Amino acid sequence: MNDNYKEFTLTRTIFFISDGTGITAETLGRSLLSQFDMLSFEYQTIPYVNTKAKVKQTIACIEQAYKNDGERPIIFATLINKNISQLLQKSSALFMDFFQQFINPLENELGHKSTHMVGLSHGVKNYTDYMKRINAVNYALAYDDGANTTNYDKADIILVGVSRCGKTPTCLYLALQFGIYAANYPLTTDDMTSTKLPACLANYRKKLFGLSIDANRLQIIRHERRPNSVYASLKTCKDELKYAENLFHDEKIPYLETTTRSIEEIAAEIMILTHIKRRLSI
């Protein structure tokens, strides 16, 4: 029914336009539009709009979308260049430029003119930061899924949980986003013969953070990996999760339920709960 309804709903085309990568325009624009989830949108990102010729092309795309949709498009822009911003304002679309709206009040407050340099926000400003990030990714890979359990000295955090509860993507996200050294250790049936903390983790108690998940959700995820296996059965999932949560309680390991959370949310909550400092300066 919902699908039928959508067929008769007008679609709006949303443009994310930037003279940089467009990542910021996309992030903020999508956040705002998530508040209108009853409506249907088509998305188009146009990055590196930094010449008059590209503005012209872009405006042609916008007007075409207007024609097709019968409703004017909406532009979310992050344009450092004022001239480009002014040219784009002339299209028929609703135009919202995040940078132009906030740069002026910031200039007044800070008593400095902005550098009006495109690409500063996501560029390799800082070689040290670049290396920190790469090293954090390498660390997450080397210490993924218990691949390396002999020495967690360098770890900022060690995520612990049963197979497929979200450990790996969370570690990679923590590495890429914050430059954090995140290892992860999977609780396996071998560990479950004892109610004690696995020996390799005992010295790193303060770095441990647990992840748990709803058993039914886990079953679906595991079923995708190994259909109809014992591994994916609801009983196995329930048993393993019960063991894991008991361990978290007994050993006083803080932990988080991941079922209704996205990777970004899991990472953000871990940062709050553990007070780990991000290693990246930007």
Add this chain to the structure above:
Amino acid sequence: MNDNYKEFTLTRTIFFISDGTGITAETLGRSLLSQFDMLSFEYQTIPYVNTKAKVKQTIACIEQAYKNDGERPIIFATLINKNISQLLQKSSALFMDFFQQFINPLENELGHKSTHMVGLSHGVKNYTDYMKRINAVNYALAYDDGANTTNYDKADIILVGVSRCGKTPTCLYLALQFGIYAANYPLTTDDMTSTKLPACLANYRKKLFGLSIDANRLQIIRHERRPNSVYASLKTCKDELKYAENLFHDEKIPYLETTTRSIEEIAAEIMILTHIKRRLSI
């Protein structure tokens, strides 16, 4: 000198405040502040400010920072809840709320009230999307660094380049950000005995995308990994990069220089140049 200078510079404390994760506030706020890179800032992210008690705590932090710095803090906020936004406006800080500023014009344009629901933007709205993302991360890990070269049928893209030119973090970023299936294949000295495309790549010509990097930068990166090795010598770096770039030219593989680009920028440029569609709906 620069450091001495900074000692006498007043520092501003920047608060990223949200009733959600704060990721959007942080992204946009940092983008804006990158335009004032002559100034020195301290950052503090306060997510999940969703009760009056938390607003009170937050305002106390803000006023303390004002006292310490001698300059009023700046708040970048993404607050869905209007009441929370209004309460926070009463602090001494410069207050900029990205959501409140843009939600009204959007409501007028779209003819709908926003849902005013916190956490929609980064939440697990869509189970299919969640699985797509996880599967893409798993794919990137399974096909990282030539770990699996027998079958690239599922790949959306195969990044090709010499060791340490940025392939792995780019693949992981493409997976996490866009749900794209990104494999990567390292060009090794074994491949360099021939000027032809490695056999395992020959059937996937259209999926190939090259990465290159400045030889001096590569030398520094490799030196961190294996100090004073032949692998890290400038000569090896130059030879390998020359071989790789010749291959890209001869085989008409599009490629990108990564030296001055961040992972976000490399990923954004690849998306434009290859016209790959993101697999995630949000």
